[in-house]
Amino acid sequence: xxxxLTIFLVVLGVTALVGxxxxxxxxxxxxxxxx
Amino acid sequence: xxxxLTPTHIHLLLNxxxxxxxxxxxxxxxxxxxxxxxxxxxxxxxxxxxxxxxxFPTYISGNAAEEAIQNTPGVSKSLIDTHExxxxxxxxxxxxxxxxxxxxxxQFHRRGQITSRTLWTVAVLVVITxxxxxxxxxxxxxxxHPEIRLATESTTVEGPIGRDLATWVKAVPWVWPACExxxxxxxxxxxxxxxxxxxxxxxxxxxxxxxxxxxxxxxxVLGFGLNMVTGMVFFIAAPEQYTQNIAxxxxxxxxxxxxxxxxxxxVYDKAWALAPGDDAPPLSKAxxxxxxxxxxxxxxxxxxxxxxxxxx
Numbered sequence: 001x002x003x004x005l006t007i008f009l010v011v012l013g014v015t016a017l018v019g020x021x022x023x024x025x026x027x028x029x030x031x032x033x034x035x
Numbered sequence: 036x037x038x039x040l041t042p043t044h045i046h047l048l049l050n051x052x053x054x055x056x057x058x059x060x061x062x063x064x065x066x067x068x069x070x071x072x073x074x075x076x077x078x079x080x081x082x083x084x085x086x087x088x089x090x091f092p093t094y095i096s097g098n099a100a101e102e103a104i105q106n107t108p109g110v111s112k113s114l115i116d117t118h119e120x121x122x123x124x125x126x127x128x129x130x131x132x133x134x135x136x137x138x139x140x141x142q143f144h145r146r147g148q149i150t151s152r153t154l155w156t157v158a159v160l161v162v163i164t165x166x167x168x169x170x171x172x173x174x175x176x177x178x179x180h181p182e183i184r185l186a187t188e189s190t191t192v193e194g195p196i197g198r199d200l201a202t203w204v205k206a207v208p209w210v211w212p213a214c215e216x217x218x219x220x221x222x223x224x225x226x227x228x229x230x231x232x233x234x235x236x237x238x239x240x241x242x243x244x245x246x247x248x249x250x251x252x253x254x255x256v257l258g259f260g261l262n263m264v265t266g267m268v269f270f271i272a273a274p275e276q277y278t279q280n281i282a283x284x285x286x287x288x289x290x291x292x293x294x295x296x297x298x299x300x301x302v303y304d305k306a307w308a309l310a311p312g313d314d315a316p317p318l319s320k321a322x323x324x325x326x327x328x329x330x331x332x333x334x335x336x337x338x339x340x341x342x343x344x345x346x347x
Contacts, residue, residue: 003209010213015220018257025138025253032146 042099042278049093050175053129053168056086061161068158076149080136080157081302087133088294091263092287094126097175098274110178114188116195118174123197123271125167132160134260138253140302145249197271204272211272214265221265222334224258229330236306236315236323245309252301259294280344286336293329296322 001009063079066072097119104110139153170191177184204210228251234240235248270277277283299322306319315323340346 006209007213007216010209011216011220014213014217014261018220018224018261022254022257025257026250029145029250029253032142032150 041103042096042284043103045092046096046100049089049096050172052089053086053093053125054172056082056089057129057161057165057168060086061165064158064161068154073143073148076154077140077143077302080140080149081298083136083157083161084133084140084298085295087129087136088291090126090129090133092291094122095270095274095277095287097122098270099278102275102278104179109181111188113195114174114178116198117189117191118171118178119197120193120195120199121167121171121174121191123200124193125164125171126267128160128164128167130260130263132157132164134256135160137256137298137301140298141252144302144307200268201272204268210268214268218262218265218269221258221261225255225262226258226330226334228252228255228258229326232300233323233327236319238314238320241314242311244311245307245313245315249301249307276340276346277344280340280346282336282339282342282344283346286333286340289329289332289336293326293333296326296329300326 060079060082063075063082067075067079101115101119105112105115135153135157139149139157142153143149173183174189174191177189231240231251232245232248232255235243235245300319304319304322306315309315336343
């Protein structure tokens with residue numbers, strides 16, 4: 001796989017992982033928030 | 036005397052903090068679980084976060100100590116590498132424990148209670164981490180104390196994973212540039228949240244409630260975590276670029292102060308009850324201003340690593 005494509009996919013993948021983790025934490029915060 | 040201070044001194048000073056500090060944290064946590072006291076829970080979790088943070092300079096100053104003694108007669112390089120591997124594994128668990136402890140504190144400040152699931156997760160992590168830290172500390176002691184060495188040199192299941200990781204990062208060409216890119220992604224997440232919250236505290240965007248902005252904090256912490264991981268990849272792969280680098284010392288020092296500032300802000304500050312239009316109290320404004328200065332300082336010294344210091 002070309003060098004630049006590998007970097008792009010790794011950065012995209014890890015960023016997406018951080019995004020999913022952030023979303024899950026935020027969803028949990030929203031559910032348990034005090035009114 | 037202070038002019039003679041080296042990273043080796045810092046390692047000798049700090050290397051007792053993870054074991055002793057964590058022991059204190061565990062004692063407080065057990066007391067909190069038995070008594071169900073909220074104040075004890077907060078104290079235990081704050082100690083665990085603080086120790087996790089101090090483990091960072093403990094780890095990185097260890098590489099400077101290695102450079103200072105690795106050619107000394109009677110010092111085993113392979114034992115140093117085993118100690119480094121054990122320290123890296125315990126460092127990873129320590130930081131995860133610190134992050135979950137912070138999340139528990141943040142939950143408390145936002146919801147008024149800590150869920151028992153979060154607290155028990157911290158308890159399990161603490162037990163695992165304590166075992167790993169004890170192992171790393173004992174092997175570290177064996178490097179310079181022949182009186183506690185066994186007949187055969189100590190080894191661990193994980194082995195010298197720090198050196199293995201360094202070899203891998205140097206051998207695979209895409210790892211370093213990918214981590215550089217991710218370091219900027221983490222920086223953008225962290226600074227985006229820091230700017231929004233601190234500028235609101237200073238009086239900008241007063242129509243926005245602080246409570247609404249508070250929900251963004253885990254995103255900033257995720258950005259910080261991403262930068263911690265990628266930053267450690269750089270450090271482990273090429274420690275010689277950093278251990279004698281004055282810009283790196285400043286970066287780490289300012290970062291530790293900035294995180295303690297963030298800990299105060301996200302857990303103890305009273306400004307989170309501010310409604311839209313309310314002005315923040317003077318102490319909150321001072322903390323917000325200092326946070327901005329500290330994080331800008333971290334970014335400045337990070338970008339100056341090759342220019343003020345000797346990196347690359």
